Amino acid sequence: MQPLHLLEKKILRALSEVGQADLEGLISSSKLSEDQVRRAIEWLQAKGFIQLNTTQKNLIALGSKGLEALKEGLPERRLIQHLKKGVKNLVELKGLFKDEQEFSASLGRAKRRGWIKITNDCVELVNEPSRLPEEDLLEKLSVKQNVEEEELVKDKVLYEGVKELLSRPNYLSKKVVKKVQVSLTEQGKAALKSIVEEEELDALTPETIISGIWRQKRLRAIDVEAPAPPIYAGRRHPVQLFIDEVREIFISMGFEEIEGSLIQPCFWNFDALFTPQDHPAREMQDTFYIKGVAQNYADKEEIAKVSATHKDGWRTGSRGWGYNWREDEAKKLVLRTHTTSITVRYLAEHKPKEARVFTVGRVFRNEKVTFKNLVEFHQIEGIAVGPRLTLRDLMGLLSTFYRRLGLEKVKFWPTFFPYTEPSMQSVVYYDKAGKWIELCGMGIFRPEVTLPFGVKNPVLAWGGGLERLVMMKYDLDDVRELYANRLSWLRRSPLCL
Ligand code: PHE
DSSP: OOOOOHHHHHHHHHHHHHSEEEHHHHHHHHTOOHHHHHHHHHHHHHTTSEEEEEEEEEEEEEOHHHHHHHHHOOHHHHHHHHHHTTOOBHHHHHHTSSOHHHHHHHHHHHHHTTSEEEETTEEEEOOOOOOOHHHHHHHHHHHSSSEEHHHHHHSHHHHHHHHHHHTSTTTEEEEEEEEEEEEEOHHHHHHHHHSOOSOEESSOOHHHHHHOHHHHSEEOOOOTTSOOOOOOOOOOOHHHHHHHHHHHHHHHTTOEEOOOOSEEEHHHHTGGGTOOTTOGGGSTTTSOEEEEEOSSOSOHHHHHHHHHHHHHOTTTTOOOOOSOOOHHHHHEEEEOSOTHHHHHHHHHHHOOSSEEEEEEEEEEOOOOOOSSOOSEEEEEEEEEEOTTOOHHHHHHHHHHHHHHTTOOOEEEEEEEETTEEEEEEEEEEETTTTEEEEEEEEEEEOHHHHGGGTOOSOEEEEEEESHHHHHHHHTOSOTHHHHSOOHHHHHHSOSOO
């Protein structure tokens, strides 16, 4: 048999004396705290040593009117007493009551029961009632509030009183309480027999060691698998933990982290990325614009080169988009819609021949919030620059990244972005849901993007949503859950998966 906890033994013993008991009974007979009794009951029940029987009880107590009647007598009794004292006139009698309603109710009741007769304005006592069941009940409840209805039903007279007073507002209150009866099962009885009567030591203390008692007594075995109340320490948010994991991976792959502002001029969010000024992504329905315009956001000459590239391709070998580029469009401020604005800005500022950088940060899109879309979410973005880099290297980089996150099955297929050629979409297989999930978009930056900033070597670029990966990790099917701040989920989401 598994060792029993001291608390369990105490409860079993308490039950052996009485057979079954309720919680209060166990608390008083075991001399344990309510919490200890509850815990022991839970464990014993899990072991099949006890069973719980829940019953409902109605408790009857005095209401405000009932308490008043206890002090001053029932109004009908007061009426009789006034009559006995010789007050007979209706108006006079009425004056002796606090309110008219109470008076007329008592008068009606006394008349119906044949105690009085009313002629003209005069009330006459014809039959003085002896003690009423209601009065017995008031007395009973004055000694002990909250009497079980069941107990009252047993006494015919008292129950008459209950019925009567329940029909009068505020005389009685009725409360339903659940009662749990704990009783020993056959297994429990067997366990009880095998409990060694000898007292065991709960712990080794300086006293028990010095006195040598520890030699004579047995030490209580501890069930290290017994359930214990969970303790929730403060911890970081799962999304933040995941961001750190992503950082670790890129850093381990030789990348350096870069950062940038959440607010960007359209120039960096769109124009530098060869996204034409009439592109639908730039519309207000999709993008959040901020008041004001950007100043000194880029090198004058480079702005001119971007402008020329949009118009006719400048010296990039492209024919451009064939329209007149306007700087006032480029100066408008937006909440960045992708983190590609950060990597392209890095290229323009550093003009690297070789580089490996990444960024993780928030982006904003004016979309409806649904189970799969947020207005504000995170992207993971990166670029690798080098003289001999190819599309194969890009696929290799991304596959490595996914593999380190535990995602083994990866596929790539062609797609379109205004700023990369060729462009690809990557999907990974999500085992738990049995489907392919779209993750990063990627490609090699077009010459229209790199040449205006003097970057000559191929630039591999990719970017995609972070929340989807977190959802896969925690097996969630609604992104909103990530930011709903439900404590139960935040506390229980595992740290390691
Ligand atoms: N910016 C793209 C997006 O938000 C992803 C991307 C980044 C595509 C870099 C190509 C290159 O989906």
